Amino acid sequence: MRRLPAAAAAALIALLGTPVRAEDPASSAPAATDAGPAPAPAATPAPADAAPASPAATPAPDAPAAAADATAAPAPDAPAAGAPAPDPAAATAAEAAAAAPDPAGAGSLAAGPDPAAAGSVAAQVAAPDPGAAASIAAPAERKPWRTLPLIGVSLGAGFPDLANLNLVVRPLDWVRLYGGPSWAYLSWGLQGGVVLSPINWYVTPTLSFQAGMLFSTNATRFVKGDGGGGKAEEFKPLLQRLDYHYYAGDLGLEFGSPRGFNFFLRFGLCFVVAKANGTATHVDDNGTAMSISDPRVSAWLPSVKLGFQYWF
């Protein structure tokens, strides 16, 4: 039970980057053990000639050699510095280091309530080293905007686009942009959109927006006219050039890995616009001629999509 507060203290010390751990050598020793993978040499008693090695106590954040002279280098990554405190040799070395004017080596915190050591503590507090500053800044670093794969492909089918193939780009974890060709029986087209996924898990809710269009097409080949001027023949001129575009907004779910293969199912609403370019004329039995030019149909309709995607 005693280890937990010690570990917490070590973590706090590491967070703050101050050398106060030496004020409680008894607790700092296990804390050093808990605090992480302390380098083995740090736990070994310093050799008697450690004092000359005091330059090694330069507060480099990752240098285990700094701990080799039993000084508590203020770097948070050298938690084992306080471990050899009970060792007289280490204390001697620490005192020697404290006596030395070398500020870098003045971290004899393990020596206990040595005024010189206290002074060195004060000195180090007064002049925090760059390594400590870095260790302070490190936890404050922003989480990367994107941790998931950047590029993927998807294949889908549904309405208002019948089938589509997309290149998918994920600039942020929660944002995906996609685009690619589509095929809707009448014609080929292009479509694209954005998918917002605030949660990326094995079941991922999504909100997506899509826009697309078909290239102008001649749809008269789909009219089975009698060739004798019937109604189907009369309306053929309207089908000679059809334009079609749409916008859709969907809520959906994706099942599978956000880093690999997954299926998606989306439902929503779409706004579809179809425009015929041309004039159709019908003459009734009384001789009244009625012609219709360039009709345009727009409608809110249900939107549904299903498909799968793969992230590289």
Added chain:
Amino acid sequence: MRHAPLAAAAALLLAAGLAACGQPFLSARIEVPRIRIVQPPTEFPALPVDPNLVCAIVQTPGCTAQTFSFDIGSELDQKGVTTDLRLTALSLHFTRGDARGVRLAEVALLDPQAGTTTLVARYARPVPVPAGRMTDVVMTTSGADLSPFLRSGTLDARVEVALDPVYLPTGFAASVDATFSAKVTVDYREL
């Protein structure tokens, strides 16, 4: 850069909004910018015997009248369907006679509810009278929404023409050429 995806989403939403601009949510709309109905030639006698062909709107001697029905489509008279129908052009195309003989022409629609008529197109002969023979009378339209006058998808119109006997001593024959624009909206919630 960080806001680019949000901007793209906003642009898509804006595009969708603009595309659906003016159209109710959960509806379908058919827009036809040009519906042209050309009636077969009809006789306008100079001295109508039929009392139905006596002018009621144009109170001028030497006036003759005819009635026409424009069948726009009975599908428009359904529940949940709203129509915006406008007359964009109306002309009389003469197959017999000289159009310079038309001093004044007016077209009115019969309101099936109130039983009244409303003027929707008018023509007045220019002064001075054109020198050469004319074959068309092109009328000025009001641009009003004609949907209140629809009855089972049909517009009943009355054309009254004040004649100049110098040019049209025996009346004339003409076809009525009318062009409309229509927006038909089906509201799913009212079906």
